[in-house]
Amino acid sequence: MQRLVDLREILRYVPQYRDKVFVIAFDGAIVEHDNFRNLLLDLALLRSLRVRVTLVHGAAHQIRKLADYTRLTPSNLDGTGVTDATTLQLALTAANRVTHEILEGLSATDLRGACPNSLVAHPAGILQGVDQEHTGRVERVDIGLLRALLDNDIIPVVPPLGSDGEGATYRLNSDNAALEVARALQAVKLIYLTSQPGIMIRQSDGDTLIRQMTVDEAEVVLKKNKNDFIGPSLSKLTAAVKALRGGVPRVHIIDGTVEEGLLAEVFSNDGIGTLVHTNEYQAIRKAQKKDARGIHQLIKHSVENEELLPRTLAEIDRTIQTFFVFEVDGNLAGCISLSAFPDDNKAEMACVCVSSKYENQGIGARLMQYVEEQARSAGIKELFCLSTQAVNYFLKKGHFGLGSPDDLPPPRRQRYDASGRRSQVLRKLL
Ligand SMILES: CC(C)(COP(=O)(O)OP(=O)(O)OC[C@H]1O[C@@H](n2cnc3c(N)ncnc32)[C@H](O)[C@@H]1OP(=O)(O)O)[C@@H](O)C(=O)NCCC(=O)NCCS
Incomplete structure (x- = not known):
């Protein structure tokens, strides 16, 4: 287990984070993990320090499970590939289920939450000759709606779904959705909670966890090691770079299954996962x-x-x-x-x-x-x-x-x- 985060260390950061937005993105698998209850308590702590927490979640894990259960074959799990009509239905059911579980968890922790229709999306279109069908891209984030919730102490819970305002719903990649929300809200932190220790790269001497890098360094790694990323690392790091280039100063990728992980990352100088930051903060x-x-x-x-x-x-x-x-x-x-x-x-x-x-x-x-x-x-x-x-x-x-x-x-x-x-x-x- 991680060491307990020192209360003094937490208090040191309080003025810096007060009234600032943290966008926290859960992979679907994290919501089902035993540690989720601890994460909810961590969210309660952040809220008590007046951090404006906004949640975005994925649903790939639940889509896979639902597909197995219904014996349907999804065309893509994480919203990066084609979403056919069947997969869209699976995604709608699975994502709504995850949203509900998060809202339920927030209630159990005495936190108020709501699921807003805050992502305006358009179709991803035809990419390299392939029609992406119901896969969408975020066109706009309804900041007014999110701020209205935050101003009223309500935690927005944003699913990886967007609509175009004309009755069509699109499946989104949650890493992208989270970065767009973080950018739009000018978050000071975007935190990805995933099922591995952070950004992992396969190297000749074994798998390596990257602890910290600047956005410039991240861009070099993305180019040089494109085929060496493990699990969701490529998607997360790509999104991290876009967020940083869009003005979010710090992006953390951490293991959501580890107790104390979120607090250690936010409130200490030596977090547990990967921190990608703008060049300025290096100094x-x-x-x-x-x-x-x-x-x-x-x-x-x-x-x-x-x-x-x-x-x-x-x-x-x-x-x-x-x-x-x-x-x-x-x-x-x-x-x-x-x-x-x-x-x-x-x-x-x-x-x-x-x-x-x-x-x-x-x-x-x-x-x-x-x-x-x-x-x-x-x-x-x-x-x-x-x-x-x-x-x-x-x-x-x-x-x-x-x-x-x-x-x-x-x-x-x-x-x-x-x-x-x-x-x-x-x-x-x-
Ligand atoms: C003052 C000090 C902090 C400046 O740091 P620095 O990183 O070199 O400063 P910057 O690069 O931001 O600015 C450099 C400019 O400030 C000017 N400058 C440096 N010290 C100065 C001083 N004491 N009075 C007026 N101007 C000064 C330099 O001539 C230079 O001018 P330029 O822009 O025309 O070239 C540094 O010189 C220092 O440590 N001095 C000793 C301690 C001190 O006096 N601290 C201030 C009192 S708390």
Whole structure:
């Protein structure tokens, strides 16, 4: 069993995820697995943290079972090939059954859910000379409908079916449906729950699980290893790349049969499955305890030059959760801290420092921009910073304005007066 996710670790992510959309896509097989009940509890936890959870599901597993039971032969299971009339009927029955099971599970967990007709589809048409019949492609996602549900604390449960508004229903591939929903809702995460550990590739020395890659790397793997993907890996990674290119910053592919898997993936730095992320995220991340020494080392020179306030290793260690670091090839290239003053809806940006080896590459500016986004999404209304020697930097690169000590939150004002440094106060409304 996975280790239990630390409560402190969860709380660290709370402001970042509050009111953000997570699209969670279940393969049909996951809904039938024993772990599904645990996943429902995980969803309840996400909802309690005000994450706007939206579910999309597949039904291939159930279509296969239904076909066996009725002795019918489906033309395709997962909505990537031809859907003939028989398969469409099987898909309708199977998908509705899965939707119902999810809704039933949500009720049993005291969560409200509803199945919206939110996918407008058109026929996939003729591909390489073959008429795809009732297989469709998502033309549009009814965002208004999904948002109306989310605004009312109702979890949308989206089946892999779309209609064209003229009475025709189309069978969709659920990986694609999920990515379209994630894109349309500007989700911060798209999470695929499947029956294998993540993206798996067959290699000469055995099957390999890919732990983490950027979207650029994923595109290379898709081209180079097209025939080496195991199980649903190819479909999931293809969808992941489309989602990332469409603005979803992170896509996770994880084993939905593992207890704690979903929480470990969302709330820790070392998830269990595959994470595919935009290139930007490769560089900036939250600092961890193990970074304290590196940060102490990084700022040493600037502290000696009185550009930065002195901080002991113990102080950095104690406030490590306020730091973000910029990594280049695993090396610490820069750092920044962001400390909130919730009573005043303000936050202080401090300790901006870039190693001389990496200066003038825009890293300082990107760190500032990044924490500004973090502050904004945490509902902070004003950022401020103090500087003795980099005032112009904050004015020009950070687009701050000049402020005065009166702009500081009272506890910070006290420390300001006590320090005697008489730094310039800079402020920025968000
Ligand atoms: C200030 C600092 C963070 C900039 O990092 P960086 O990644 O090199 O900055 P960017 O690449 O985003 O911007 C570079 C530009 O800022 C300018 N700049 C750098 N330091 C500056 C300063 N102290 N004052 C004014 N401008 C400065 C550079 O001349 C360059 O200008 P250009 O765009 O005209 O070429 C870095 O120089 C540093 O670590 N300094 C020591 C610590 C410090 O003073 N921190 C700020 C106080 S909290």
